[in-house]
Amino acid sequence: MIKKLWITLVFGIAFLSSYSQKxxxxxxxxxxxxxxxxxxxxGSIAISKNGNLIYSNSIGKADIATNENLSFKTKYRIGSxxxxxxxxxxFKAIENRKITLNQTIEEFFPTIENSEKITIExxxxxxSGIADFLTADDFANGYTEAKSKEEMIAIISKLKSDFNPNSKAAYSNSNYYLLTVILEEIYNKSYQALLNEQIVKPLKLRDTYFGGKINLQNNECYSYHFSDKWEKDTEGDTSVPLGAGGIVSNPNDLTIFIKNLFKGEIITLESLKTMTQxxxxxxxxxxxxxxxxxxxxMHRGSIDSFGSVLCYFPDENLAIAITSNGAIYDKKKVLIAALSNYFNKxxxxxxxxxxxxxxxxxxYVGDYMSLSYPRTIAITKNNTNILANFSDQSVLSIEPVEKNKFENLWEGSKIEFKPSTKEMIFEENGEKFIFSKK
Known part of the structure; x- marks a missing residue:
C-alpha cells in the first residue's frame, strides 16, 4: 500500500511539472x-493548463477576528x-428553444422604457441603454437589505434610459438582472436551481453556488477594506444582483468552469462563437x-470588498482565476504578473x-486631435489619474505608471504625454496614434 502511494505521488509530481515548464x-x-x-x-489564485492545475496559492485571512487563514478551499463572492x-x-435556453437572441423583452418587462425595442442580445x-440599477437612489447607501423581483423591476423601470437601444454599449448590471428574471420565468425555476442543474452538477463543481449570508463554517470568508488597517466590509444582499453578481466560488472551480465553457461542454461551440464575438x-x-x-x-467582478477575475486563452488552453477579499494591490496587476510569468514576458x-x-x-489637461484617429480625446484629471473623454462620450480612466506615462491594463490602452511639444501618444490594442493638443 505504501509502495503504491509512493509511485502515485512520484507520477503526480512528474505530471504536474510537465505542465509547469512555462x-x-x-x-x-x-x-x-x-x-x-x-x-x-x-486572496487566492489558480492556474490550469489543459484542465490540469499547475499553480495555486492563498494569502491573508478569511476572518481577521479569529485569525483564520484563507486556503485552497476558501470560497469568495465573485461579483460580476x-x-x-x-x-x-x-445560451443554453436559446439552444433549448426557450428564447431567441432577437426576441424583444416587452412581454417580460412592459414597464421598462424601450422594452419593445430591446432584445435579449x-x-x-x-x-440596451437601460441604466444601471446601482445608480438608483434606493442603493445610494449600498444594498444590505433583500429586494423582491417586483421591487427590483420597479426600481429599474423608474430609471431613464442612458441611450437609444443598440446605438452604443455601456456596462449596466440591470441587463443581467433582467436576463436572470427571464431565465427564471421561462423555466419556472430559481436561478440557483438552474445554475445547479445546468452548470454545477454536470461539471461537478464542489464549491460554486448562488450565495446567501456569508457562512464561515462553510469555508466562506468576509471581505475587508483598508484604511489604517483591514476593516470588515458590510454584506450586500445577493437578492439584489442575482445573476448579475450573486455567485460564490473559488479559483479552482472557476478554472474548471471556463475550460469547459470553451471546450463546448456547457453550450455548443457555435453558441460560444456567438458569445465571444x-x-x-x-x-x-x-x-x-x-x-x-x-x-x-475574461470577466472581472467586485461586490462588497470582494474581487475576482477569470480569464482563458483558448490557443494555450490556459485558465487563470484570481479571487480576493481585500486588496490594496489590484488584482489586475496580479493577473498581469501571472500572465507575464507564464508567457515569459x-x-x-x-x-x-x-x-x-x-x-x-x-x-496634460486639454483636447487632443489626430489625423489618423477618428475621435477627439479630451483629457481631464481625477486625483492622480487622468480621464480620457472620447467624442463618442465614452470615458477611460488611465492610471499613472511613471512620469508622463499612464495606462489602463484592462483595456490595453496606454498614453504618453510630451508636454514640451504638446503631443500625446495614444496606444490602443497595440496600435499607436500621435495626437496634438489644441
Missing part, C-alpha cells in the same frame, strides 16, 4: 509572499464574474483580453504606485 513557480511564489508581507492583498455563468445559461451585450469591446458576458500577441477572454512588481504632482497633471 511557469516560474519560485518567482510567482515570491510575488505572493511579498504581497503577504506588505499586507497589500488577501457571475455574468459569464448567466450568459452561458441564456442587446441585454447580453450591454447595448466582440462589438465595441463587449462580448456576451465576456470581454476580450489581449496580451502581447496572445488573445484571451518582463514585468515589474511595484507596490508603491507612481503619483504625479498636480502641476504635471495640469500640463
Amino acid at each position: 511557469l516560474n513557480v519560485t518567482k510567482l511564489d515570491s510575488l505572493f509572499r511579498a504581497m503577504d508581507e506588505k499586507n497589500v492583498f488577501m 464574474t457571475t455574468k459569464t455563468f448567466t450568459s452561458a445559461l441564456v 442587446m441585454l447580453l451585450k450591454h447595448r 466582440i462589438q465595441d469591446k463587449y462580448g456576451m458576458g465576456i470581454f476580450e483580453l489581449p496580451f502581447y500577441d496572445k488573445k484571451g477572454f 518582463p514585468y515589474k512588481i511595484i507596490f508603491e504606485p507612481f503619483k504625479p504632482n498636480q502641476e504635471d497633471l495640469d500640463k
Whole structure:
C-alpha cells in the first residue's frame, strides 16, 4: 500500500511539472509572499493548463477576528464574474428553444422604457441603454437589505434610459438582472436551481453556488477594506444582483468552469462563437483580453470588498482565476504578473504606485486631435489619474505608471504625454496614434 502511494505521488509530481515548464513557480511564489508581507492583498489564485492545475496559492485571512487563514478551499463572492455563468445559461435556453437572441423583452418587462425595442442580445451585450440599477437612489447607501423581483423591476423601470437601444454599449448590471428574471420565468425555476442543474452538477463543481449570508463554517470568508488597517466590509444582499453578481466560488472551480465553457461542454461551440464575438469591446458576458500577441477572454467582478477575475486563452488552453477579499494591490496587476510569468514576458512588481504632482497633471489637461484617429480625446484629471473623454462620450480612466506615462491594463490602452511639444501618444490594442493638443 505504501509502495503504491509512493509511485502515485512520484507520477503526480512528474505530471504536474510537465505542465509547469512555462511557469516560474519560485518567482510567482515570491510575488505572493511579498504581497503577504506588505499586507497589500488577501486572496487566492489558480492556474490550469489543459484542465490540469499547475499553480495555486492563498494569502491573508478569511476572518481577521479569529485569525483564520484563507486556503485552497476558501470560497469568495465573485461579483460580476457571475455574468459569464448567466450568459452561458441564456445560451443554453436559446439552444433549448426557450428564447431567441432577437426576441424583444416587452412581454417580460412592459414597464421598462424601450422594452419593445430591446432584445435579449442587446441585454447580453450591454447595448440596451437601460441604466444601471446601482445608480438608483434606493442603493445610494449600498444594498444590505433583500429586494423582491417586483421591487427590483420597479426600481429599474423608474430609471431613464442612458441611450437609444443598440446605438452604443455601456456596462449596466440591470441587463443581467433582467436576463436572470427571464431565465427564471421561462423555466419556472430559481436561478440557483438552474445554475445547479445546468452548470454545477454536470461539471461537478464542489464549491460554486448562488450565495446567501456569508457562512464561515462553510469555508466562506468576509471581505475587508483598508484604511489604517483591514476593516470588515458590510454584506450586500445577493437578492439584489442575482445573476448579475450573486455567485460564490473559488479559483479552482472557476478554472474548471471556463475550460469547459470553451471546450463546448456547457453550450455548443457555435453558441460560444456567438458569445465571444466582440462589438465595441463587449462580448456576451465576456470581454476580450489581449496580451502581447496572445488573445484571451475574461470577466472581472467586485461586490462588497470582494474581487475576482477569470480569464482563458483558448490557443494555450490556459485558465487563470484570481479571487480576493481585500486588496490594496489590484488584482489586475496580479493577473498581469501571472500572465507575464507564464508567457515569459518582463514585468515589474511595484507596490508603491507612481503619483504625479498636480502641476504635471495640469500640463496634460486639454483636447487632443489626430489625423489618423477618428475621435477627439479630451483629457481631464481625477486625483492622480487622468480621464480620457472620447467624442463618442465614452470615458477611460488611465492610471499613472511613471512620469508622463499612464495606462489602463484592462483595456490595453496606454498614453504618453510630451508636454514640451504638446503631443500625446495614444496606444490602443497595440496600435499607436500621435495626437496634438489644441
